[in-house]
Amino acid sequence: MKPLAVAFMALQFFFVVHAASLSDSINTIRSVGAEGKGNAQAAKAWKEISKADATTLPQILTAMKGVSPLAANWLRAAVDTIASRSKGLPEKELLEFIADHQQDTRARRLAFELIQKTNPKQADQLIPGFINDPSTELRREAVAKVMEEGTRQKDAKQNKPAIKSFRQALNAARDIDQIQTTTTALRQLNEKVDLPSHFGFLMHWNVIGPFDNTERNGFEKIYPPEKSINFGAVYEGKNGKVKWSEFVTADQYGMVDINKAYPGPGDGLKEVTAYAYTEYKASEASEAELRLGCKNAWKIWHNGQLIFGRDEYHRGMRIDQYRLNLNLNKGRNTLLIKLCQNEQTQPWTKEWQFQLRICDSTGTAVHAADRPVTPTSGTDNSKSPSKSPRRPRK
């Protein structure tokens, strides 16, 4: 009896030490910093973690919550390594982990992929439950299933069920390609889709310009709108006096085309800068994301604070090209964007535009409390004169 007790105690001691060691190693990896800080220590810790058996996978996955993207990659590599040499995985614990929406979304997706490998049938059964999942990667799987069903119904001329399926898919979809495919299907079924609202694009702006951007110097130059917003003011612009005017876009992807505000000769103005300003009334203070698409050089300010800027011209543009973190104040928030056009004259350098939306980290639109109805017609000063600006709220 005595030797048995000793052995049991030794075993217990081993597990406690092992668990502490794993926990220490995970913490070492969680603390990796910028410019490779902590890499040498993390490499040693990673070696220790990767030796662990598959029962530790839920612990490693849990550790991904709240870590930096770099630390998440270190931990992910450990999970991949352990899983690839393990004959069996702790399926029950992994399923519980996937079901726990409080865990890191990337880690939950990774756990799902482990289940897909070991028990594809079980994984497939989970998919419909992901339709409103906080993980966009998991949600995508569920949306794809509903889209498949909608397509089948549409092909069978079952229009009402097809519309219901595609509506469900669109409401859940966060990836651009799925949103576009479901929108096309719904429109083919004569349904209306309010894409600006779905994305949360900001459609109503006030604009001022053009200011000078000769030799791209305007990007750094501080023009009056960067100091204060005064809709009644008149400033010296590049080609004479400039003042604020209202600009509305009706583009379904929220494109604010500055060439429509300031149509120049030929292919548009060159070496110029403009500003666009809007206000956003938040129903509550919250963390959100500003997502910008833009192929011109730009800067953006939230409540007078510069958030980010980039001096790249005409290399490409897409929805959600830039994702910027934002702390929305309850009530009034101001947004100012500076948009620079350079000297290039090739056909692909005509664009002077941006699209901006506010959403949460999953891409779900966060609408302003007073979001106007989506406009059906927009400003185009090549066809009609500009309107006076809407007065900013106090």
Add this chain to the structure above:
Amino acid sequence: MKHFILLSLALTLQAVATDWTQFRGPQGNGVSTDRNLPAKLSSDNLKWSISLPGRGLSGALVLGNKVILTCSSGPTQTRLHVIALNTRDGSTLWHRQFWATGRTMCHSKTSVAAPTPCSDGKNIYAVFSSNDVICLDLDGNLQWLRGLTADYTNVSNSLGMSSSPVVTGNTLVVQVENDSESYTLGLNKNTGINRWRLDRPKAANWTSPLIIAEGLVALQSKEGIDAVRAMDGSKAWSYDDGASTIPSSTLLKGVIYVPSHGVTALELNKDDAGNTPKQLWQSGRLQLGTASPIVINNKVFTINKAGVLTTGDTQSGERGWQLRLKGPFSATPVSAGKHLYFVNERGLIQVVDTETEEGEIVGTLNLDEQILGSPAVGGGALYLRSNTKVYKIAK
């Protein structure tokens, strides 16, 4: 016993010497020492093809019995893959995945997995257009990683980055040059920590660094070439007559062939490559498209946007024969013996015998898939990759 050890060592070194360790091979010039590649191709030469888990145009590495590849997947290519396949049958030896920490936007023709990884024979260094730098050992064990856009938030190119890294001495050289925050970094190859960070011209740049001597790297940009010491990033010399930002320079027998005003030949100082080189010639008649030049024997070869292969004399730059191939080409050709192996953007492999009087296409094989990355050579085989597959071509 002693002789046996020496023989074993020699065989081992030979095996290492035939590894394809970086973009355009161990010398970074597309020249292979392999003499067993097939020239007259048929479908029998396609030994295997394997589906890949994502897109990419990075070239493969061939390290012993492993083919190393990078890919990216997902609706916005945010999933990064490094995969090792068995050269024998293409079976997966290991597969590691990561989440991109930088921007993944790029032109639809390219991919986040555009840069070719490199290896020092011990570790693999994979770089992606998102500026994620990942170091794995040959068994796929993570050694370190960096997210350069996380560190330097405006390091990116909305068309995509493609510069392939090189490792020399204890330094990994990564060129992340673009219109905004533009750098080249020298990273400690053991930890990934910066040894140095150079400010570079603010201009998009898709060229790759070239090792011109042990510890000395040529960095190409729109301004020309800067020769930089890998240990500390100090500049050894500069050629400032401008250069292309797409095709990269190549090196053979102490001469750098720079895509500058056509091609410009710079002869390295024989005593010390860190001294200013001598310009041998400049030829505007050797025009380049996307593919980099390649040199074999006494000829430099360029392929232009129209798919015309042009030869130039390495001593004088004087233009020689021309041969029209079926283009267009993005991939830089590789050579084995007297043969050049081209693959066009439609996946058509064309083998050119460079020793016939006017050059001759002696073999073709159509893989019928878009191929943009330069082939890899190792163990008597040619490895090509498309956005969906990797192919082994051998006798």
